[in-house]
Amino acid sequence: MPNNTQLFESLHADYYAMVHQMCLGFMKGDPDLANDLTQESFINTWRSMDKFKGASSYKTWIYRITVNTCLKYIRDNKQKKQVSLDSQIDLTSASNGQTNEQPHQELYQAIGQLNDLDRLIIMMVLDELEYEEIASVVGIKEGNLRVKIHRIKKNLKKILENE
Template sequence: MPNNHQLFESLHADYYPMVYQMCKGFVKGDEDQASDLTQKALINTWRSLSKFKGASSYKTWIYRITVNTCLKYLRDNKSRNQTTIDEDIQIPDTETSQNETHQELYQAIGKLGEVDRLIIMMVLDELEYEEIASVIGISESNLRVKIHRIKKKLKTILSNE
């Protein structure tokens, strides 16, 4: 059985990209903020490692820690984030490169509510609906309804920009 340090190194290697992608979605594509937030989520994972009971997979557990870290970050920085959203709306899109298309998507996701943002980021990360429902704490059928509504909201946001 690996010690906590070895286990954390393995988890870090396996799940860093997933955590980073989730954090990036929460901060509307800002790579510097996503990097900082990823580091906080992984520090929280390290601190909680001894509390892992095995009731879920490491992936689901790390997702939950990442979600909680992101939600805390959003609550702590709410007024600053609202200024950022206003600034983002004023930026004209002149090119249609893939990177800018991703940026538009992250900005649109950033306009969703916190839970909707979390759900769509997990969908984009191709998690199974069963796993997403477990992380969120709702039934799979309720999750499917929420995903349908979130996709409609995103289409509306993207078509109005």
Template sequence: MSKKNQQLFETIYKQCYPMVLQMCLGYMKGDADLANDLSQEVFINIWNAMESFMGKSSHKTWVYRITVNTCLQYIRKEKKKKKVSIEKVEYALTEESSESSSDQNQSLYHAIGTLEELDRLLIMMVLDGQDYDTISEVMGIKPTNVRVKIHRVKRRLKKILDNE
């Protein structure tokens, strides 16, 4: 890999790591260890794809797509396994017994994890502070549709959180 691509990768890593981690947290329903592992996987995929980046979109949009695809690929692979470890069950039980702001964050990420894939992507981008134009570009929909979808997803999340 060229020196220029190595420097570009380092810049992308520094700028996008918090966003990638937050999206992974959303997809992994708040499991920080799994989100960290998945974030590393995302940057491995970015490293491997650096030379094939065509520049048709911004680097940030490209990183979003790689993050989403990596998370979805992981979820699909895990669905095929269909097993629940005892550690996850114990973790879930201990999480329900304590009340704190991290528990609220955990509840939010869990609720986000119950949404459909595109809705998860949308709400994670909103939480990341992305503007409607960026969200529109990543999702391939018009900015006006983004507003409507955000409103609907927020209502769905409120229902999920109120019922828990």
């Protein structure tokens, strides 16, 4: 049976891309903030290693930690970051003359217009997580989740049409 360090190493290798992508989406495509948040998510994973009881898959478990880390980040930093994050996105496109713009920025900009929880939910949908798993990550009933996803899709459609 692997010890915590070995297990963590394998989780970090297997799920780094998944967590980083989610953090990047949550941070509206800002790579530095996404790196910080990814690091924080894995630090919280390390802290929670002894709490894994096998009731869910490691993937769902790490998703939960990532979602909670993102929500904590947003409530701890909302006041100062809201302004800097929004202005940073504007600056990227304005000062770099579009040439050095982060790849997939359009994708992050669209998702970034949703509220915090909706943003996290739709990212799990985009990552093709089963609805049952998303419901277990968020902690709401599957029926309620379906209603939410339907509403988020409608919002996203509107956002994409306006772009």
